[in-house]
Amino acid sequence: MPVLLPKEFKQASEIIEQIEHYGYEAYFVGGCVRDLLLERKVGDIDIATSAEPHVSQEIFEKVIPVGLEHGTVIVRHKHQSYEVTTFRVDDDYSDQRHPDSVKFVKTIKQDLKRRDFTINALAMGKNGNIIDPFSGKKNLKNNLIKAVGDASDRFKEDPLRIMRALRFSSQLGFSLEAKTLDAMESVVNEIETITMERIVQETSKFFSGVYVKNGLYYFRKINITKYLPILKKNPYIIDRLPANIKPLNAFASVIAMLHFIEPDVAIRDWVKQWKCSNMIKSEAENIYEALLTYQLDGLNRWLVYRLHGCNYRDFTALVNMLFREKLTNEKVKQIRNSLPIESKKDLTINGTDLLELFPGKTPGHWMGETLDQIEKEVVLGNLSNRKNVLKEWMKWNLHETD
Numbered sequence: 500m501p502v503l504l505p506k507e508f509k510q511a512s513e514i515i516e517q518i519e520h521y522g523y524e525a526y527f528v529g530g531c532v533r534d535l536l537l538e539r540k541v542g543d544i545d546i547a548t549s550a551e552p553h554v555s556q557e558i559f560e561k562v563i564p565v566g567l568e569h570g571t572v573i574v575r576h577k578h579q580s581y582e583v584t585t586f587r588v589d590d591d592y593s594d595q596r597h598p599d600s601v602k603f604v605k606t607i608k609q610d611l612k613r614r615d616f617t618i619n620a621l622a623m624g625k626n627g628n629i630i631d632p633f634s635g636k637k638n639l640k641n642n643l644i645k646a647v648g649d650a651s652d653r654f655k656e657d658p659l660r661i662m663r664a665l666r667f668s669s670q671l672g673f674s675l676e677a678k679t680l681d682a683m684e685s686v687v688n689e690i691e692t693i694t695m696e697r698i699v700q701e702t703s704k705f706f707s708g709v710y711v712k713n714g715l716y717y718f719r720k721i722n723i724t725k726y727l728p729i730l731k732k733n734p735y736i737i738d739r740l741p742a743n744i745k746p747l748n749a750f751a752s753v754i755a756m757l758h759f760i761e762p763d764v765a766i767r768d769w770v771k772q773w774k775c776s777n778m779i780k781s782e783a784e785n786i787y788e789a790l791l792t793y794q795l796d797g798l799n800r801w802l803v804y805r806l807h808g809c810n811y812r813d814f815t816a817l818v819n820m821l822f823r824e825k826l827t828n829e830k831v832k833q834i835r836n837s838l839p840i841e842s843k844k845d846l847t848i849n850g851t852d853l854l855e856l857f858p859g860k861t862p863g864h865w866m867g868e869t870l871d872q873i874e875k876e877v878v879l880g881n882l883s884n885r886k887n888v889l890k891e892w893m894k895w896n897l898h899e900t901d
């Protein structure tokens with residue numbers, strides 16, 4: 500029975516129709532078919548075709564040649580982007596892969612054969628008919644992650660697939676088939692050959708999985724910590740993860756959690772060794788600061804004021820995991836909405852006012868420090884954000900000669 504196509508697939512099927520019109524084959528492939536069959540939210544819609552990239556470039560008006568040597572172009576259609584890739588086999592999935600590692604092949608079946616897991620080796624025609632040479636549908640039904648063909652070969656082609664398997668077990672809650680798991684265990688050391696950027700991407704998806712507890716079971720089982728920076732020297736950190744671990748959306752939150760569990764490993768060391776951006780570093784510090792404040796004082800206005808909005812959800816999850824509380828996102832938002840100011844800029848006084856008030860003083864650190872103090876008092880509700888009130892406060896607390 501063909502699958503009923505949702506709107507986004509119907510629009511994408513216009514691309515398939517167009518390719519077929521020119522006498523070539525084309526199918527939806529990979530994660531989008533898997534997620535459609537699982538009734539999960541579908542991410543990118545990828546298309547595989549017998550047409551070579553130069554043909555796609557001729558067929559479509561808006562084509563971005565993102566990886567011609569690997570057979571990939573992006574087709575823009577009705578304001579959406581679709582990766583269209585020629586049927587191929589690939590012996591090398593690394594970032595620095597050599598163009599010679601890719602060979603174009605004739606059939607969709609050959610293309611599906613080089614893919615990592617049976618649940619990802621599914622193709623679907625424009626009318627929803629499924630092509631499933633490796634029983635991917637059965638494995639989806641049985642919640643099983645099973646490598647296509649020889650598992651060791653699949654993992655040796657791209658050791659990142661070991662992390663992908665763990666990531667799918669965390670996202671989908673699936674089990675790992677015995678031979679697939681054995682193969683992962685026996686080649687797990689090859690993880691060290693992969694660039695940190697790819698490892699971080701997968702680890703981040705791993706910790707955001709709804710079934711992260713399930714994923715962690717396999718993570719521990721294959722001893723992957725032996726081959727990951729920092730964790731190889733401190734494997735106990737993983738054992739100390741909260742038993743009621745919850746999904747975390749951002750990798751910064753994962754770093755904050757790991758640093759909270761083992762404060763001897765600094766956030767800057769995680770960031771350096773896992774080659775993360777400065778943005779991840781500052782968000783990790785922001786969340787960690789909030790966790791420490793919570794541990795000392797509980798949820799207060801100052802904590803919420805300092806915490807970046809993008810971190811609310813993960814902070815709430817971390818509090819519930821690490822302190823076994825029942826904090827809700829709504830509670831945090833409620834406090835945020837009750838704050839008298841959103842940032843220092845909203846204070847009714849500024850540096851110029853300070854200098855006017857104390858003409859004898861020379862500009863310096865005292866100005867920033869005073870404004871910091873006032874900011875905190877206003878946020879905590881101890882001072883009203885009215886110019887005359889703040890001026891009065893300063894007269895009492897600061898002296899001309901200080």
Ligand SMILES: Nc1ccn([C@@H]2O[C@H](COP(=O)(O)OP(=O)(O)OP(=O)(O)O)[C@@H](O)[C@H]2O)c(=O)n1
Nearest residue numbers: 529530531542543592613614615619620657660
């Ligand atoms: N190392 C890899 C990476 C990808 N693939 C294949 O390429 C498809 C697309 O890969 P990608 O977009 O990275 O992952 P998805 O499986 O689509 O999952 P998601 O989009 O959720 O990350 C996969 O389904 C799989 O068939 C593979 O065989 N080996």
